[in-house]
Amino acid sequence: xxxxxxxxxxxxxxxxxxxxxxxxxxxxxxxxxxxxxxxxxxxxxxxxxxxxxxxxxxxxxxxxxxxxxxxxxxxxxxxxxxxxxxxxxxxxxxxxxxxxxxxxxxxxxxxx
Amino acid sequence: xxxxxxxxxxxxxxxxxxxxxxxxxxxxxxxxxxxxxxxxxxxxxxxxxxxxxxxxxxxxxxxxxxxxxxxxxxxxxxxxxxxxxxxxxxxxxxxxxxxxxxxxxxxxxxxxxxxxxxxxxxxxxxxxxxxxxxxxxxxxxxxxxxxxxxxxxxxxxxxxxxxxxxxxxxxxxxxxxxxxxxxxxxxxxxxxxxxxxxxxxxxxxxxxxxxxxxxxxxxxxxxxxxxxxxxxxxxxxxxxxxxxxxxxxxxxxxxxxxxxxxxxxxxxxxxxxxxxxxxxxxxxxxxxxxxxxxxxxxxxxxxxxxxxxxxxxxxxxxxxxxxxxxxxxxxxxxxxxxxxxxxxxxxxxxxxxxxxxxxxxxxxxxxxxxxxxxxxxxxxxxxxxxxxxxxxxxxxxxxxxxxxxxxxxxxxxxx
Numbered sequence: 001x002x003x004x005x006x007x008x009x010x011x012x013x014x015x016x017x018x019x020x021x022x023x024x025x026x027x028x029x030x031x032x033x034x035x036x037x038x039x040x041x042x043x044x045x046x047x048x049x050x051x052x053x054x055x056x057x058x059x060x061x062x063x064x065x066x067x068x069x070x071x072x073x074x075x076x077x078x079x080x081x082x083x084x085x086x087x088x089x090x091x092x093x094x095x096x097x098x099x100x101x102x103x104x105x106x107x108x109x110x111x112x
Numbered sequence: 113x114x115x116x117x118x119x120x121x122x123x124x125x126x127x128x129x130x131x132x133x134x135x136x137x138x139x140x141x142x143x144x145x146x147x148x149x150x151x152x153x154x155x156x157x158x159x160x161x162x163x164x165x166x167x168x169x170x171x172x173x174x175x176x177x178x179x180x181x182x183x184x185x186x187x188x189x190x191x192x193x194x195x196x197x198x199x200x201x202x203x204x205x206x207x208x209x210x211x212x213x214x215x216x217x218x219x220x221x222x223x224x225x226x227x228x229x230x231x232x233x234x235x236x237x238x239x240x241x242x243x244x245x246x247x248x249x250x251x252x253x254x255x256x257x258x259x260x261x262x263x264x265x266x267x268x269x270x271x272x273x274x275x276x277x278x279x280x281x282x283x284x285x286x287x288x289x290x291x292x293x294x295x296x297x298x299x300x301x302x303x304x305x306x307x308x309x310x311x312x313x314x315x316x317x318x319x320x321x322x323x324x325x326x327x328x329x330x331x332x333x334x335x336x337x338x339x340x341x342x343x344x345x346x347x348x349x350x351x352x353x354x355x356x357x358x359x360x361x362x363x364x365x366x367x368x369x370x371x372x373x374x375x376x377x378x379x380x381x382x383x384x385x386x387x388x389x390x391x392x393x394x395x396x397x398x399x400x401x402x403x404x405x406x407x408x409x410x411x412x413x414x415x416x417x418x419x420x421x422x423x424x425x426x427x428x429x430x431x432x433x434x435x436x437x438x439x440x441x442x443x444x445x446x447x448x449x450x451x452x453x454x455x456x457x458x459x460x461x462x463x464x465x466x467x468x469x470x471x472x473x474x475x476x477x478x479x480x481x482x483x484x485x486x487x488x489x490x491x492x493x494x495x496x497x498x499x500x501x502x503x504x505x506x507x508x509x510x511x512x513x514x515x516x517x518x519x520x521x522x523x524x525x526x527x
Contacts, residue, residue, distance in 0.1 A: 001422065072367075
């Protein structure tokens with residue numbers, strides 16, 4: 001069972017207490033943006049095989065949204081962090097790089 | 113290819129079964145093909161089959177990273193139905209269902225299609241309204257379905273408890289011509305027919321890169337070397353995003369685990385397929401007597417082909433109320449597959465931002481039932497370079513244009 005530490009209340013919550021919210025750090029586009037950008041923001045997702053930054057909500061706990069770095073191939077969790085940020089903190093990036101030196105870094109919602 | 117027949121069985125019985133030939137060849141890849149299809153599951157093989165049968169294109173390779181039919185084709189609960197709400201969905205799924213009816217004859221391979229009927233239970237008032245609406249929509253689409261009463265449900269499935277306290281049965285959407293088929297046989301039958309047409313099925317050959325020049329695809333790099341092609345078709349279900357990433361574009365989808373389980377074999381007790389979407393569970397009985405149970409998807413991206421254990425509990429807990437006789441059954445096996453889910457829960461068939469590269473993905477939790485229809489539509493798209501009538505609504509551009517085929521309301525989970 002997937003267990004994540006809520007960065008707000010410090011509880012080790014298992015997945016039945018949590019609700020997944022999909023890819024984190026999406027670059028948001030609103031009125032006035034191009035159709036392409038708006039489509040990318042609304043629908044396109046990184047969906048990587050490997051390191052994934054994602055949103056979670058501690059529904060059966062403090063109710064707050066937070067972020068997690070997790071591996072979609074191994075279900076390994078690299079760490080959780082506050083949602084009050086536009087990009088993953090250095091400590092999380094370092095935790096991932098320590099495990100996977102060849103990792104290219106977060107793909108921040110930009111199409112290649 | 114030697115045809116399978118009663119005579120063939122008699123002939124082989126008389127000579128100790130020494131004369132059966134391999135159902136398909138396993139050649140080394142050639143340097144170049146007209147069409148390379150990535151993914152030898154049901155959809156990939158069906159696309160290859162109809163490319164050959166309908167369009168005469170047989171210089172085709174179907175490459176597969178694992179073994180033939182070892183992905184979601186071998187992991188689903190084999191349900192075939194076409195009672196969809198939206199017109200484009202009903203059209204392609206009904207095409208698929210009708211092709212399943214004659215598939216054993218078309219392929220000379222027994223796929224054990226069993227039109228035993230599929231019943232989708234309405235267990236809340238809103239589901240009743242939804243299914244009555246779907247039944248009306250199906251009448252206009254030419255798909256034969258009806259909304260039946262709880263009493264008729266009880267007649268069709270005597271083991272069902274229709275008066276459960278939490279999940280009473282208020283009626284059901286009944287499609288009598290829907291049913292099940294032997295999932296492996298569908299892949300094997302198509303593979304045998306494709307191999308007979310001279311196509312190369314190359315297993316244990318993983319794509320590691322997509323070659324392109326001037327905005328057009330020129331070939332793929334694989335673990336068995338470089339293979340050039342004029343056209344590339346990607347039909348890799350849960351791994352579609354991964355492959356699209358190699359080709360340099362993104363897809364509007366996320367991959368999640370969907371799981372299923374089977375019980376120990378018991379005497380025949382249920383001869384239809386029952387789906388209960390409120391509780392995310394569905395059940396049918398296989399020819400071996402096992403109850404085949406499908407559950408819900410996990411709530412997060414995942415490529416592990418396992419699935420969360422608590423979803424098994426949720427599914428079984430709800431089904432035990434509806435089918436009290438299963439409460440003491442032992443479950444034999446549980447497994448998961450990776451399904452590719454789009455925002456509107458409808459598939460993507462069509463062109464990609466890369467020239468001569470076509471994609472067919474996003475079938476989510478309902479890919480098996482659509483295999484022949486999907487292959488039929490995809491073959492037309494690849495052969496002509498433009499999607500035909502069945503596929504045109506399912507293009508990637510629908511996300512830019514906001515022209516969704518919104519089945520997430522009609523068939524979001526058990527699909």
